[in-house]
Amino acid sequence: ETGVTQTPRHLVMGMTNKKSLKCEQHLGHNAMYWYKQSAKKPLELMFVYSLEERVENNSVPSRFSPECPNSSHLFLHLHTLQPEDSALYLCASSQDLVGGQPQHFGDGTRLSIL
Amino acid sequence: QKEVEQNSGPLSVPEGAIASLNCTYSDRGSQSFFWYRQYSGKSPELIMSIYSNGDKEDGRFTAQLNKASQYVSLLIRDSQPSDSATYLCAGSDRGSTLGRLYFGRGTQLTVWP
Numbered sequence: 760e761t762g763v764t765q766t767p768r769h770l771v772m773g774m775t776n777k778k779s780l781k782c783e784q785h786l787g788h789n790a791m792y793w794y795k796q797s798a799k800k801p802l803e804l805m806f807v808y809s810l811e812e813r814v815e816n817n818s819v820p821s822r823f824s825p826e827c828p829n830s831s832h833l834f835l836h837l838h839t840l841q842p843e844d845s846a847l848y849l850c851a852s853s854q855d856l857v858g859g860q861p862q863h864f865g866d867g868t869r870l871s872i873l
Numbered sequence: 874q875k876e877v878e879q880n881s882g883p884l885s886v887p888e889g890a891i892a893s894l895n896c897t898y899s900d901r902g903s904q905s906f907f908w909y910r911q912y913s914g915k916s917p918e919l920i921m922s923i924y925s926n927g928d929k930e931d932g933r934f935t936a937q938l939n940k941a942s943q944y945v946s947l948l949i950r951d952s953q954p955s956d957s958a959t960y961l962c963a964g965s966d967r968g969s970t971l972g973r974l975y976f977g978r979g980t981q982l983t984v985w986p
Binding site for chain 1: 877914918965
């Protein structure tokens with residue numbers, strides 16, 4: 760099993776659809792993150808979870824709804840998305856939230872909004 | 874606002890040359906730095922971590938940190954075409970309780986045969 764697994768790898772959806780992105784980590788880490796990566800922009804942190812508790816929401820629109828049922832799984836529920844939401848969505852994990860630790864990324868979900 | 878700036882590139886070097894990737898950061902509280910390599914369509918992969926001033930070598934890679942100048946660099950010796958990727962610099966405040974990393978926009982490196 761690779762460290763951080765994301766599904767699906769690619770997703771095309773209309774603006775009125777509802778879909779979910781899934782992330783699973785097999786590293787025994789306690790912190791998980793969602794990032795958005797758009798062309799020519801730095802990685803944008805969206806949400807941070809520690810031991811299933813959300814600790815940061817970076818002014819993300821409510822059409823993105825995260826869920827962390829346990830420390831190994833993280834979901835991002837999507838509804839009524841906009842074309843500008845098309846991007847690569849990356850999940851990452853780290854041992855915990857103590858500063859100075861590296862994060863390990865999944866392969867991402869390439870999202871396209873029609 | 875904590876920011877990490879990278880030389881925008883793209884950077885193109887011939888096979889066998891040294892590729893030099895640079896990064897500056899705005900927050901003096903940042904103490905830990907990471908270099909990630911991202912191939913097209915793939916996730917960022919951690920290749921180097923550096924926490925103290927000076928050089929850190931790992932195979933063909935050398936990371937350099939100068940906290941006085943707020944400068945981090947990555948040198949790739951004997952560059953190979955397989956090193957062609959986007960390299961992301963990230964900084965972190967060790968005092969942070971949120972585990973946040975601050976990423977640069979990335980530098981695209983092409984190594985031509």
